[in-house]
Amino acid sequence: MIQVENVSKQYKLNKKQKKELKTTASSINAVNGISFECQPGRVFSLLGPNGAGKTTTLRMMSTILTPTNGDIKICGQSVTQNPTEVRRKIGFLTGSTNLYDRLNPEEIVKYFASLYGMDDKVFKERKEMLFDQMGIHEFSKKRIGQMSTGMKQKVSIARSMIHDPDVVIFDEPTSGLDVITAHNIIELIRDCKNAGKTVIFSSHIMSEVDLLCDDLAIIAKGDLVYQGTMDSFRQENSGISLTEAFIQTVDRNSTTHA
Numbered sequence: 273m274i275q276v277e278n279v280s281k282q283y284k285l286n287k288k289q290k291k292e293l294k295t296t297a298s299s300i301n302a303v304n305g306i307s308f309e310c311q312p313g314r315v316f317s318l319l320g321p322n323g324a325g326k327t328t329t330l331r332m333m334s335t336i337l338t339p340t341n342g343d344i345k346i347c348g349q350s351v352t353q354n355p356t357e358v359r360r361k362i363g364f365l366t367g368s369t370n371l372y373d374r375l376n377p378e379e380i381v382k383y384f385a386s387l388y389g390m391d392d393k394v395f396k397e398r399k400e401m402l403f404d405q406m407g408i409h410e411f412s413k414k415r416i417g418q419m420s421t422g423m424k425q426k427v428s429i430a431r432s433m434i435h436d437p438d439v440v441i442f443d444e445p446t447s448g449l450d451v452i453t454a455h456n457i458i459e460l461i462r463d464c465k466n467a468g469k470t471v472i473f474s475s476h477i478m479s480e481v482d483l484l485c486d487d488l489a490i491i492a493k494g495d496l497v498y499q500g501t502m503d504s505f506r507q508e509n510s511g512i513s514l515t516e517a518f519i520q521t522v523d524r525n526s527t528t529h530a
Contacts, residue, residue, distance in 0.1 A: 273470055274310035274333060274439060279303060279342035281328050302328045304494040305342065312438075315461060315471045315484045317502075320491035321522055326474055329491065330443045333472070334364040347438050347470075360388065363437035365429060365445045373417030377408050377427045380416065381434050388435040395434070402430040405463075406456055422453035429460060439470045446477065458484065478515045490521050497525040 281303040290296065303325040310316035320326035331337040333344055335355040343350050349357040371380055378399075385395040403409050406426040416424060425445070433440070442461065446454040461484055464471050475481055481488070488505060490498040498505065498521050509517035 273312055273345075273347060274316075274472060275345040276306060276308050276329070276333075277343050277345070278305050278307050279329070279332060279339045279344060280305050281325070281332060281337065282340040301494050303332075303339075303491075306489075306491065306494075306496045307342075308489050308496065308499055310439075310470050310472050310487070312470045313465060313468045314486040315465050315473055317481050317485040317488040318472060318474045318491065319481065319488060319518060324491045324522075325494040326491050327443060330364075330441055330472070330474060334362060334441055335359055336364075360435070361438050363432040363435070363440045364443075365432045365441070366443040371416045371424055371427060371431070374415060376415055377403075377412045377430065380427060381430050384431045385434050390435060398434055398436060399430070402433055405460070406430060421448060422450050425449055425453060426456070429457065433460075437469070440464050440472075442471070442473045442475075444475060445473075446475065446480065454480075478513075478518065482514050490518065492522045492525045495525065497521055 280301065282299050282301050284299045285293065285295070285297065293300070306325075306329065308316075318326055318329060328337060332339050332351065333346065335351050335358050338352060343352050345351070346358045347361045349361065351358050375383070381399055381402075382395070385399075390398075403412060406429055408426055408430060411419065411423055414423075416427065419427075429445075440461075442457075445457050449457070458480065461471060461473060465484075465486075473481075473484060485502045487501050488498070489496055505517065506514075509520070512520075
C-alpha cells in the first residue's frame with residue numbers, strides 16, 4: 273500500500289530561475305499538500321500535464337526526493353524516516369533507463385540483486401523468469417552501450433523487478449518504445465496487479481491508462497483536481513473520450529486558479 277499524507281514539495285529558486293520564471297519569489301511549490309492512497313492488487317494512475325507535479329510526486333515516493341512537508345508511507349514505512357526500508361519494498365521504472373553502458377544485462381541485474389542482499393538461488397530463479405518474460409536471453413551478454421532503446425528498457429525492468437517488490441512505480445515506462453516492447457510492459461503491469469502488488473502508473477498515453485487503470489488521481493499546478501475510481505471517472509464523463517475528460521478536468525482547474 274502507498275499512503276500519501278498531505279505532501280508538499282518546495283524548490284528554492286536561484287537568480288537565473290527567477291528570471292526565467294519572471295518572479296521575485298525565493299521558492300516555488302511543485303506539489304501542494306496532496307493526499308491519496310494506492311491499494312494492493314489495483315493499478316492507480318497518476319495523471320497530469322507537463323510541470324503539474326506528477327513526476328515530483330513519484331520521485332518522492334521512490335525516495336529520490338524528500339517531501340518539504342507531509343509524509344509518504346510505503347507498506348507502513350515512512351519515506352522521510354526509513355528511506356532505506358522503503359527502497360527494499362519498491363521497484364521504480366522510468367522512461368529513461370540510465371544503465372551502465374559497459375556492463376551487460378546479467379552483470380547489471382546481478383549488481384542490483386546484490387544491493388538487495390538476495391540469496392543466490394532466489395536471484396537465479398527470478399533472473400530466469402524475468403529474462404524469459406522480457407526476451408532478454410538473446411542479448412544477455414551484449415554491452416548496454418550497444419543496445420537499442422527497447423532492449424535497454426527491458427533490462428531496466430529486470431533491474432527494477434529482480435527483488436520482487438511489493439510496490440511498483442511506473443513513470444512513463446513505455447515512452448518512445450516500439451509496440452512489442454510497450455506491450456511487454458503492459459503485460460508486466462497486469463502481472464504485478466494479479467500478483468497482489470501495489471502499482472502506481474503514470475502515462476501520457478490515454479489508451480494505456482484506459483486499459484490498465486482501476487483508480488486515478490489527476491494533478492494540475494501541484495494540486496489534486498480529481499481522485500476516484502476509473503469507473504466513476506468514466507460515468508462522470510460519459511459521452512466523451514478519456515482524453516477529452518482529462519483535458520476538461522485540467523482546464524476547469526486552470527480556470528479556477530486564473
